[in-house]
Amino acid sequence: MKLDRWLLTGILGSQIISAASLAAEDADTIDALKRQIQDLDQKVRVLERKQELERETATEKAKSAPSVSLGANGFSVRSADSNFVFKVRGYIQGDGRFYADEEAANDTFLIRRARPIFEGTVYEKFDFRLMLDFASGINSSAVNNGILQDAYLNARFLPEFQVQIGKFKEPVGLERLQSGANLLFIERGYPTQLVPNRDVGVQLQGDLLAGLLRYEAGVFNGVADGGSGDVDASDDEKDLAGRLFARPFKNSDTDALRELGLGVAGTWGKQDGSGMLGKYKSPGQQQFFSYRSGAGTAAAPNVVADGDHWRISPQFYYYLGSFGLFGEYVISDQSVRRDAGTSSSAWVENTAWQVSASYVLTGEENSWKGFTPKRAFNPAEGGWGAWEIAARVGQLEVDDAAFPLFADPATSASAASSWGVGLNWYLNKSVKFNFDYEQTDFDGGTSGLLEEGEHVFLTRAQISF
Amino acid sequence: MKLNRHLSLASALLALILTVSPSPAQAKDITLLNVSYDPTRELYTEFNAAFARHWKEKTGDTVNINQSHGGSGKQARSVIDGLQADVVTLALAYDVEALHEKGRLIPKDWQRRLPDNSAPYTSTIVFLVRKGNPKGIKDWDDLVRPGVSIVTPNPKTSGGARWNYLAAWAYAKRKFNGDEVQIKDFIARLFKNVPVLDTGARGATTTFVQRGIGDVFISWENEAFLALKEYGADKFEIVAPSLSILAEPPVTWVDRVVKKRGTETLAKAYLEYLYTPEGQEIAGRHFYRPRLPEVAARYKDRFVDIPMVTIDEEFGGWSKAQPLHFGDGGVFDQVFKP
Structure with a gap:
């Protein structure tokens, strides 16, 4: 019995010892496994965090990378801080002119404007613009020319103080200052013909009173009414030009007045020579007035600019919802001289005015800088673009003092009075069709055009980007 | 000449424009x-x-x-x-x-x-460790032990990390009696224990506190207290080393x-x-x-009175310390091998 007990005790004891050692072994294993799991857990966490940091770094890098965009506003490249910007834009206008009168110019298609635009900013404050034009000349018979339209630098030292140098539009005519791509009618109205177009010079400009008042004042070579120039070939004198334009309610809560703009602009200078005299055209771009141009003899008198030339132009625009209205009045007062063996001089004061109204039928917000259709043309989805109707009246009067000594009353009219209506279809922000009818009556003159007047139907297809 | 008449007209228009242009509101x-x-x-x-x-x-x-x-x-x-x-x-x-x-x-x-x-x-530099301080971290020496995982940002991009580095350097300088070889070795071993280098102190806080990485976070004192406040004193504790630096x-x-x-x-x-x-x-x-x-x-009771060196006395100012330690090819570049 004792032996059995001892044997049993021995067996049990050995089993207990073996179980205890097994338990100790398991605990060690479990501890080791726990440590391994913890190590692996840390490794996984570290790897995940590294990935997270790499993603953050990539996002940061993306923020500092230049951005490239292509869209309705053209192609642009912009540095991450926006201090350097380069844009390529442009627009093309294909026009049709159809005259109702036999005596008028030929019906024609033409490329009215084909303008690539390169513009941008360097070092945050220095803007530049280069715009060329490869379109037909000023009328349907002129050959295509490459013309430098704009080439300037604008240093934006402060919003209130900027200096613009180069070739650009003189700050005078309201409609002249509107981009050719945003015109309400296919051709600008009469006031534009009495104000300078593009000229070379230096201009100070800026926005005052939190943008309520804009000023522009510059010194330019000087150009004829409606003309552009690249060099001052006629004299040493320079023209001064300036404009003040206020939007007094721009920042107010009164919706009805917010888009009211009022301004006055003018030029003064001394101009000499035949290149400094204007020639005036109808809405159909037919010339109805020019000064005498000959050899300077009694049989063929010649008229030239002869000293002071000043212009003044009050102007306004007003927009409310889909409705728009603008108008301007220009006086161009110029000293002229007739050379015909002997010389005689006179002051000739020509005037022009225009009032234009428009209404966007499809409900877009009308504005001086144009608008974007709410729904682009896409019939499958019910989009028909934006439709706008327009009407205008205008007149250009030549001073009686011009006749007969300085202008031939047979070939030049003393006044042109026009009215016109238009329909504009904006398929999208880039594509637009214009359809205008303009009717003009002339005072004076014996040519077929001047006696019969002008009845012209104008069309335009425009793409801008 | 009709100029005078028209100039009068222009003056009147100009006056009208300026009259209707209100002064901007005294917007401040x-x-x-x-x-x-x-x-x-x-x-x-x-x-x-x-x-x-x-x-x-x-x-x-x-x-x-x-x-x-x-x-x-x-x-x-x-x-x-x-x-x-x-x-x-x-x-x-x-x-x-x-x-x-x-x-x-x-x-x-x-x-x-x-x-x-x-x-x-x-402020100054302290250690933030997990509750209970499982790795028994008490001073800079403990950071260079094998198996201790440290979180600190990159001294190249983070100001806080530069203070961390310099505090460690000051400690090692005393421990090794200014022996630069041993000091550099100490710094090298310390950064060998850093698995992730964040670009800034807040990122490093995220690494240690939210992502659960590391045994110790060498931290701005204010950031360590903020972690306690935001995430609970039951999760972390602050350890003050025997020497730090006045930031x-x-x-x-x-x-x-x-x-x-x-x-x-x-x-x-x-x-x-x-x-x-x-x-x-x-x-x-x-x-x-x-x-x-x-x-x-x-606030006296909140902050531990730690002996601190200053950047000017210990390192001759930032103008010397920056290029020597953190400039391209500087000591940090020499000792840190990612």
């Missing part, structure tokens, strides 16, 4: 940008609100203060590259000095324009920007407000050590 909504380093988000959120109230009461003007935060060195570079900061409140004087050296945005004597070398509050985060207005923006008076007043009892109290509340004695006294 002024915006200020404070470009700061990583851990000051909470401090300046409260301080900005207090200053805006103070300024409104004093002048009637409304001031909106925008904040930008990131690694101190990176923030300084952004300002030099054109970020329009009216004021900078960075982690160390070297980064502010760069605005003068590299950008000529502030004058050379910028540090003398405000009291206490333009550092309105101070003096400086502030200044950026002359070139404030002159251009017309915010010079406001920017100066903003920074001067940091030295007032109200500003110092806010700094204390956010675990920065206030300079003003009466405010510092109220």
